Amino acid sequence: MSLRDTRILVSIDFGTTFSGFAYVHKGDSIRNPDIVTNDIWPDSVGDYKTPTALLYDKAYKEVKNWGTLALEDESDYDYESDELRPRPVELFKLYISDLEEYQKPWLPPQFEYKKAIEDYLTQMQLCIKDTIEKRWPGINFPLQVGLILTIPAEWPHHTTAIMRRCAHKAGLIKTLDSTNLEFTTEPEAAALYCLGVVGEHGLRPGDTFLVADCGGGTIDITTQLLQDNKLSEITERVGDLCGSTFIDKEFLRWLGRRVGFQALEQLKLHNYGQMQHLVQKFFCPLIKFKFNGNPEDFRQVKLNLFKYCDELPQYIKGEHRQNMENVGWSLKLDFTSVKGMFDPVINRILELIESQLDDANERISAMFLVGGFGESPYLLRRVRETFGNRVPNISVPVNSKAAVVRGALVYGLNIDVVRKRVLKWTYGIQVCRDWVAGEDDEDRRTPDGKIFEFRRMVKRRTQVEVNKPFPETCYPVKPNQTSALFKIYYTTKDDAIYCDESGVKLLGTLRILMPDIKDGLNRPIEFSLTFARLEVRATAINKRNGKIYDETSFELDI
Missing domain, CATH: 3.30.420 (Nucleotidyltransferase; domain 5)
Structure with a gap:
């Protein structure tokens, strides 16, 4: 099934x-x-x-x-x-x-x-x-x-x-x-969710739109071309670890500078749940979710430690304890401090969006912010201030928190809705050839005078149709060879030479049996990689009779 x-x-x-x-x-x-x-x-x-x-x-x-x-x-x-x-x-x-x-x-x-x-x-x-x-x-x-x-x-x-x-x-x-x-x-799932609202924003076939999925841990961005209610990725998708939880960490750093980082470590060790309570019940609802970056709208918030984190005071020592007693165990979060918690994260998101807009090299009709952090008023404000002159429509769709999980079902209901993707890696296989004196490294020569190289099959940033195979014809190294081993590698490099160089990683191995040796070296094998959805699939075909090798196994390297 x-x-x-x-x-x-x-x-x-x-x-x-x-x-x-x-x-x-x-x-x-x-x-x-x-x-x-x-x-x-x-x-x-x-x-x-x-x-x-x-x-x-x-x-x-x-x-x-x-x-x-x-x-x-x-x-x-x-x-x-x-x-x-x-x-x-x-x-x-x-x-x-x-x-x-x-x-x-x-x-x-x-x-x-x-x-x-x-x-x-x-x-x-x-x-x-x-x-x-x-x-x-x-x-x-x-x-x-x-x-x-x-x-x-x-x-x-x-x-x-x-x-x-x-x-x-x-x-x-x-x-x-x-x-x-x-x-x-x-x-991509977020983009498929947005596919249901593009009509509300006046997008037509041939228009492009950018989706920024802003979650708690990661930020992921893609740019899509709308065609006949289907999508084609037109730029290499980008992302980074700069979600909203990094703002929570900045809040805890702010608190640590006032109560002592050692006190926070003791709280984390002895009552981790209460530290979570401080973040989830105080900082998020009272500050993070409401902050819009406008100083005129900001109201200074008071943090009473005994109300929100009554276990923390017992761990505060020395000068920090004296300072807290002087202020009645209450701390005030002002506009500048809160803005300082947001800006490092939001600035990185703006950099990622700008890189996508530059790579698209064409007019972007709309930009959608989705995910939990996509609801942030300050993030929306900064994005509009920064890119409003380049993108005419920047918005947050309804139910954006559920965009990814709902968009994934749109994909599952019609997997052909995605026409093209842009590859994030360069793919190739390890090949063996004769070692050439004066051209190849002496250290890489095998005892029988061969050398192993990385043969590129498809380059990073190539826009590919889903399920389109990329073939490579290979031949046995020895006339009596009864099996073949295809090692598949991937890298962010465009022109890797060897499989063991830095940044080149083994994806998996395809093993095939070739028991018929009567044609010796003249047994061409068409090896192909197919980018079927997100999982790469490898196949091998006998070029002489068209037989697909049925005794194959593709072993992923994990």
Whole structure:
């Protein structure tokens, strides 16, 4: 069974800080599907998303709670002491990214980040299964359920392989190679959601529009060409780790300078939930969500520590404690301080948008800001001030927080809605040829006088049609060779020479059997890469008889 044959479609927006899912019954309403964004969670009703967080037992083996319940001030479990209360596991999605080791978020000692992803997706699976069984009893889950998973635009190629494996272990798909699972990027899904509102903004076929998906952890941007109610990506999508949680971090830095960073570390160690309460119940609703960058609209906000974080004062020592006693344990957040928390993040977003506008090299008719942070009044103000002279229509669509998860279902209902994508990597294979004296490095010569090179098949930034193959004809190296090994590599470089040079990474290996050796070296093999959706597929064909090698295996390097 393929995605087209399933009865129910579910999309999952697995976010850095918040996650959600949507679903639809394909039925007879394919042209006007009744997409439902889930807002019922084990701990709450009315929210489209729940925190991407897990609370484990003391050994970090068994999940005790997830979502909002994992971040509550007090635990429902009777632990021996605050010191032994497990700290919630958060931000684990960032481990898939290319962050340096020192930049990666905290995880328990000897804890594998993939376990957290599997455990979280398992909780999502249970919630999804329960929801579907309530709506449509008798649905065979997961066999009759198609799944669309979204991934950030900028993340490494192995992201899809890792997420596929985690989805399988979480019970979201029956087999690892299940065709019930498809991927789309977060900005592409957001663009597909915006496809439903382009008419409201006067866009016509041939117009281009930019979508900035502004979430808690990542910012992803894409530029799309509208054609016959379908989309073609016209620039290389961009993104960065500069979401709204980085503003939360700036707030905590501001607080740390006043109460002492050591005091904050003690609070984090002994009562992590209360620090979360301070951010989520004070800073976000009273300051971050309302801030619009206009000093005339700003009203100074007072932070009373005993009201919002009564555990913190006991850890404040020395000069910091004296200062806090002098001000009655209250701190005032003025306009300049709050603006300073926002600006580093927003300035980076403006840089990403500007790079997209420059790369498009043509008039952009509209720009849509989506995602939780896309609702920020200050972000919208800055974007309009900066780019209003280049883009005539800059807006935030209705229900923009659910744009990604709903747009992913639009993709799942009609995967042909995306015509073209722009490649983010250069792809090639490792080839073997005769070593040439005076031209090739002596160190790279093999004992039998050969040398291995990177042969480029398609260059980064190439606009490709979905499912278009890129072929390369190869021949056996030896006349009695009975098998072949194709190693596929990818890189951000345009002209890599060797597969072992910096920045060139192994994507996977295709193994084929070629038992018929009667033609010796004259056995041409057409090897091709097909950019089918977001998962690269490799095939090999015997050029002499047209046979597709059926004894092949494509092993991803993860």
